[in-house]
Amino acid sequence: MAFAYLQAALNARKREGLLRQRRIIDSSAGAMIEVDGQHFLSFSGNDYLGQRQDIAVMQAWVEGISSYGVGSGASPLVTGHTRAHQQLEEFLASGLKREAALLFNSGFAANQAICQALANPNLCILSDKLMHASFVEAAKHCDGTYKRFRHNDIDHLTTLFASSNRQAPQQSQANIQDYLIATEGVFSMDGDLGRLDELHKVAQQYDAWLMVDDAHGMGVLGKTGLGSAEQLNLSQSQVPILMGTFGKGIGTSGAFVAGSQVLIDYLVNFAKHYVYSTAMPPAMAMATYASFQSLADGVKQQTLTQRIAQFRQLCLQTGVPITDSQTAIQPIVIGDPVKCVKISEDLKQLGLWVTAIRYPTVPKGTDRLRITLSASHKHTDIDAFVDALVIVLKRYQVLTHD
Incomplete structure (x- = not known):
């Protein structure tokens, strides 16, 4: 059959836990998004300063x-x-x-x-x-x-x-x-x-x-x-x-x-x-x-800097395994694509949207939660998010300490 390799390639991706699928965003306001009638606090976008809705x-x-x-x-x-x-x-x-x-x-x-x-x-x-x-x-x-x-x-x-x-x-x-x-x-x-x-x-x-x-x-x-x-x-x-x-x-x-x-x-x-x-x-x-x-006045950048510092301090205190990044991009490397997707889905059950990033977007063995912070996040959003990370990552024995 002509172009039979298309389905074969998709099947292989699915077996490896690497199949990509889109999700429809119904609406968004600040750091909140709506998907299939449910609202989530998003930590996955690149709108680091909330400028989309300025x-x-x-x-x-x-x-x-x-x-x-x-x-x-x-x-x-x-x-x-x-x-x-x-x-x-x-x-x-x-x-x-x-x-x-x-x-x-x-x-x-x-x-x-x-x-x-x-x-x-x-x-x-x-x-x-x-x-x-x-x-x-x-x-x-x-x-x-x-x-x-x-x-x-x-x-x-x-x-x-x-x-x-x-x-x-x-x-x-x-x-x-x-x-x-x-x-x-x-x-x-x-x-x-x-x-x-x-x-x-x-x-x-x-x-x-x-x-x-x-x-x-x-x-x-x-x-x-x-x-x-x-x-x-x-x-x-x-x-x-x-x-x-x-x-x-x-x-x-x-x-x-x-x-x-x-x-x-x-x-x-x-x-x-x-x-x-x-x-x-x-x-x-x-x-x-x-x-x-x-x-140009730098106000939103200052807010973002504060959110990054808050997130990193809480993660270090609770054993959430962050990297040395000092920017809005704060990856948590899981290393296994299937486990990474499961953690992402568990966080969604708690109302938090964090996308699992897998090979070939990142090298094999470095599958991760690509967490992104924004000036749109409130101080309480960061607190709640880290609490949720601790709960979910503990299930999968990912925390560096209890």
Whole structure:
């Protein structure tokens, strides 16, 4: 029978406890979601600052619809690039101290576009082992060489340069090749930070470019919410390619790439994911701009920081096995996909929504509860959540101590 492997692959996933299924969210308000008529306190989303339902953001969306309609109507190079898009790009470029910025419909599209547009036989991409799948898939299939260094392992990265016969510029100008080092500002499954200060020094030593995917840092990190580059004061020369998304801490949707004018002009001309896609709705651009403006005072970021500290302190006191993450992403590694799903379901019985993340999203043997905290959570929400974690994890002998 034609395409019989489709059902066979699904059956195999189910046997291994790895089958993915969607759940319909009927409504959401703050940190609460409704599923099948039941209400849950959610610890699984990426809306770290509660911006999806911020009044100023929603009002900007409505005003954008009034001015431009619900869609852009065309690709950016036809009639889809509006004053609203331009305003957001100029704001990002100025705030991040870059020459220019370019909007994309998603972080997936932005990462794909970077790899596709820059690809050539002389390109060598060296990325952190835990880079997001959107980048990994693009890098694997681009016209060039692709290697991965162990997570946050600077020494391993330098050995990859050595194995590529790359010498520091002061030693040799032979075998000149374009090198791109890629990492994340905040890693999506572990919540730890990329070693950006050290990586940009390696990049300078070997005349390479450093790219940072700051999807999970945007909005949350930095004095005004402009992410890792703002927090560490990393210039355009230190991070020539900066990618960020709006669908997490900013609360809207879409993404951007920021860098030199030459880089952005090149992407406008050669990035197929930009050239041949309908532009994001202008109303979305207006809502995104409004979200950045509302986060500039840092109040919601301070609330999130307090919730993270509270959660971590309670977990350490009660034996809930957390990692060293200091960000809103607080994984509890279970290590077994079946047990992980059972724990997730038991928490739902207590009115708490925590998604089980399994292979291939994370490496085998690191199946986990990917807990995410938000400024929308109240102090009492965190207390109740940790109490529930203790009850459920104790059943499965996961606590580090009683």
